[in-house]
Amino acid sequence: MSVVDVSDMRDRLLARAKREGLATVGYAVFDSPVGPLWAATGPKGVAGIHFGRGPSEWELRRLVRLYGPGIVPDPKPNAALFRELDQYFSGRRRAFDVPFDLRGITPFQERVLRTTSRIAYGELMTYAAVARRAGNGRASRATGAAVGSNPIPIVVPCHRVVASDGTLGGYGGGLDVKRYLLAIERAQVPPGGWPKRGA
Amino acid sequence: MDAVRSSAVREAAARTFGELLERHEREIFAYALRLTGARADAEDLYQETFLAAFRAWPPPRRDHERAWLYRIATNKAIDAARRRPALVSVEDLSLAAPERDGVTVLDLANAIRLLPAGQRAAFVLHAVEGRPYREVAAVLDCTEEAARTRVSDATKKVRRQIE
Numbered sequence: 001m002s003v004v005d006v007s008d009m010r011d012r013l014l015a016r017a018k019r020e021g022l023a024t025v026g027y028a029v030f031d032s033p034v035g036p037l038w039a040a041t042g043p044k045g046v047a048g049i050h051f052g053r054g055p056s057e058w059e060l061r062r063l064v065r066l067y068g069p070g071i072v073p074d075p076k077p078n079a080a081l082f083r084e085l086d087q088y089f090s091g092r093r094r095a096f097d098v099p100f101d102l103r104g105i106t107p108f109q110e111r112v113l114r115t116t117s118r119i120a121y122g123e124l125m126t127y128a129a130v131a132r133r134a135g136n137g138r139a140s141r142a143t144g145a146a147v148g149s150n151p152i153p154i155v156v157p158c159h160r161v162v163a164s165d166g167t168l169g170g171y172g173g174g175l176d177v178k179r180y181l182l183a184i185e186r187a188q189v190p191p192g193g194w195p196k197r198g199a
Numbered sequence: 200m201d202a203v204r205s206s207a208v209r210e211a212a213a214r215t216f217g218e219l220l221e222r223h224e225r226e227i228f229a230y231a232l233r234l235t236g237a238r239a240d241a242e243d244l245y246q247e248t249f250l251a252a253f254r255a256w257p258p259p260r261r262d263h264e265r266a267w268l269y270r271i272a273t274n275k276a277i278d279a280a281r282r283r284p285a286l287v288s289v290e291d292l293s294l295a296a297p298e299r300d301g302v303t304v305l306d307l308a309n310a311i312r313l314l315p316a317g318q319r320a321a322f323v324l325h326a327v328e329g330r331p332y333r334e335v336a337a338v339l340d341c342t343e344e345a346a347r348t349r350v351s352d353a354t355k356k357v358r359r360q361i362e
Binding site for chain 1: 214215216217220221224225228242245246249250253254256257
């Protein structure tokens with residue numbers, strides 16, 4: 001009785017909780033080449049991705065604010081995302097088709113991240129350029145903070161936003177991860193075709 | 200500072216059903232197994248307990264979610280026992296028990312199963328799981344004195360049964 005396997009029971013419990021509308025968001029961990037990624041998907045799509053096995057305090061608060069307490073361990077809603085992540089990491093996918101839910105952040109953060117989500121595969125944009133396109137060219141510092149608060153990294157490709165001096169800037173998952181992601185994407189661009197300048 | 204914050208986070212009440220499940224589902228199932236003595240019944244009890252907890256969310260007092268879950272499980276077990284009194288007799292079960300000298304685990308399990316539901320919960324919590332009377336009282340929503348009485352009555356019955 002010391003080792004208790006509850007996975008089958010949990011599946012049945014969650015199926016009932018979902019039928020009753022008690023559980024609306026499922027989370028699971030994806031083992032990626034850059035380490036574990038904690039992901040949560042709700043009725044409006046992917047609601048959060050976090051580098052690590054669990055969400056940060058900030059992310060959990062945002063999810064609870066958006067969806068209430070019905071956030072449960074459940075890989076099923078994340079299946080499409082995990083398939084696309086798998087394809088992305090093996091260089092077979094250039095854009096994510098899964099819907100995502102950016103609510104729960106400020107309108108400015110949302111504008112910045114919508115702009116970020118439109119940066120094409122393998123391309124770079126500076127914080128200043130993102131700020132201009134998000135409608136506030138003078139707010140590049142605030143833009144940096146907004147990019148840094150991206151609740152859905154990789155799918156919303158904030159790793160494609162870099163500093164004006166050509167350096168990488170920052171990254172929630174660490175600069176090694178940012179470099180790794182850009183290297184995946186660079187390999188897909190014809191030789192010499194990948195922009196190295198920060199514009 | 201980070202260490203202080205993370206330890207505070209660990210001890211904080213669950214904010215999601217997922218946190219509640221991941222923290223407590225194993226021990227609640229183990230408790231359900233001891234209370235009911237049968238896997239299928241324990242699975243039902245586990246499910247009913249957590250569904251009731253989700254429906255009644257949030258836990259009534261901060262930092263007492265564990266006692267809250269035990270209380271729900273205990274009440275659900277008592278309700279189920281009232282609806283469905285002992286289905287299997289000790290005689291039937293002892294036929295299936297391996298022959299051994301002395302008292303077998305199955306003898307004990309059978310004796311526990313024959314207890315009235317309230318006494319059974321008290322006995323399992325205190326004598327099997329080793330919880331102090333204070334916790335038994337919290338789970339059963341009674342005084343510590345009443346918890347002692349239930350455990351003592353149950354112990355006498357179990358002893359009579361296996362002797």
